[in-house]
Amino acid sequence: MMLDLLGGFGEKGRTSLAVSSGSDRILLDVGIKVGASGTEYYPALNGSLAGIDALFVSHAHEDHVGALSWLLSRGYDGPIFMTAESRDEAPATLAAYADPEDLRKFPFPSDRIELFEPGDTLKSGSLAIRTGRSGHVVGGVWFAVDDGKSSVAYSADVVPDSNVFVMDRIPCCDLLVLDASYGADPISGSARAQQISQWVARHSNGCLLPTPLSGRSLELIAALPGPFAIHAGMRSSLEAQVGATGALLPGVSELLRRRLLDAADWADADPLPPMPLLADDGMGEAGPSSRLLPRAGQTGFPVLLTGHLPLGSPGDLLHKAGRADWVRMPTHPTLSGNVDIWEKAGRPAALGHSCASDLLGDLQNHIPSLSTQCRTGQRITVPEVRKT
Known part of the structure; x- marks a missing residue:
């Protein structure tokens, strides 16, 4: 299994990750980066969209779905999977954060949305994509992708200790992509x-x-x-x-x-x-x-x-x-939450998204298998990450 880190690695924003196995390739989230401009505002696709079979959106915040009109403007014509809540919220997010010309030509494609419920297992070619409630927003999910040989769990944005929302347990996996937004912040x-x-x-x-x-x-x-x-x-x-x-x-x-x-x-x-x-x-x-x-x-x-x-x-x-x-209201995992997610997932190799490199170093002190070197634009394979 191969991963393309398209946004949110070594940085906060434009969260996006491509997962490939054989001829099957899917995109997880397609966000924008608030405060950036030009190409850094969008995921680092840097080439043709050929081969992307499906897009899966975790939730409708701008750093996870804000580049959808941009993606459509570049020729993406495959299915778009999201929950009903994300479908209902995404148009307002695009109105606020999409390029106005992209949005005019490529408005939210309601007729192309394929709905699922948190907890469903979806299919795209040989890939099975499990989902679970994220604890971050109503209708928000994490994704766990399995090709029969290895598995990658992508947390998107999660809150394991929310006072309001339910988060489902992320399953055991070979590689865990953690929501590292707060680094090693210990305050609950x-x-x-x-x-x-x-x-x-x-x-x-x-x-x-x-x-x-x-x-x-x-x-x-x-x-x-x-x-x-x-x-x-x-x-x-x-x-x-x-x-x-x-x-x-x-x-x-x-x-x-x-x-x-x-x-x-x-x-x-x-x-x-x-x-x-x-x-x-x-x-x-x-x-x-x-x-x-x-x-x-x-x-x-x-x-x-x-x-x-x-x-x-x-x-x-x-x-x-x-x-x-x-005063931070935690809507991402604090230290104890991420350690608990990692331990329950079997202490696998790990990456952190939505986090600057110095904060990743702090988190690595508590999650030894966490790689701090991965950056947006890199391509990695699961076995290589597992050995680091």
């Missing part, structure tokens, strides 16, 4: 949620919490200590996520449903509210938060950023200017 999601709750309690008379529309938004709602508002455009999506009980931990759906019913709706023309306000997206690059972050910065309205801040993004600039605070 529960501890971070408490820090966020305490910050919000200190700013309960009004503050802005930029958040992705899916995933972290539910984590934040669960952590908020009192009344809050949401941008009105988020409500229908949040209601659908809360209603997906199979993706949520027992009892969480009802808790979030009650909290969402009590949440106030806020619109762009309204004054900033005297309570915490959730607005998408989390970086200020798109959506309501792209308008709200400058407004909050100019008026001194408190801002708490809780996720990845690409260099030069509006959130990054506001934080560096001292006009926004930052």
Whole structure:
């Protein structure tokens, strides 16, 4: 089995991985890299799409699906597999992050989407592709690819210790591609949620919490200590996520449903509210938060950023200017989570995606079989990785 590392290795963003065995070849995710430009914005395909039999999308965040229109513009005409939730969310992601001309010519191809449920095993030629709930977003999955001789498990984005979502166990494999977004960060999601709750309690008379529309938004709602508002455009999506009980931990759906019913709706023309306000997206690059972050910065309205801040993004600039605070809400594995995933997968050879090389070195101290040398653009084989 051969792997082409097309994005997200030695870097954060444009996550994409091709898996080949014999004449069979599939693509796992096709993301963009926020903050980059030109060719570095897209996966490093660097050639013809001939031979790619199918695309499998783990979830609809921009760093996993944002290059879909670009891929179609380059001639990809094969099937596209994703869950119903990813299908429903992807058009908005492309509207925010795809090249406008690519999107005009190659809009989201609803008629070509082949749906599956988390837990299904899919087929593409001789490849069997197992799926499982990721714990990251409703409808998000990991993939485990087996050609009958060897197997590769690609975590995509996972959260093994989420306070909201369920993650299924990743199976034993020969090579594990871990979500290494946080390196060896030892602080648990529960501890971070408490820090966020305490910050919000200190700013309960009004503050802005930029958040992705899916995933972290539910984590934040669960952590908020009192009344809050949401941008009105988020409500229908949040209601659908809360209603997906199979993706949520027992009892969480009802808790979030009650909290969402009590949440106030806020619109762009309204004054900033005297309570915490959730607005998408989390970086200020798109959506309501792209308008709200400058407004909050100019008026001194408190801002708490809780996720990845690409260099030069509006959130990054506001934080560096001292006009926004930052506390990570873990929506990727912390140290104990990744070690547990690796041990339950049989302690296989491992790669880390969505992580800078220095953080990979820290993680390797705890996962000895983790390679720190793999980078976007490289081609490797599973036996070679297993020996390193």
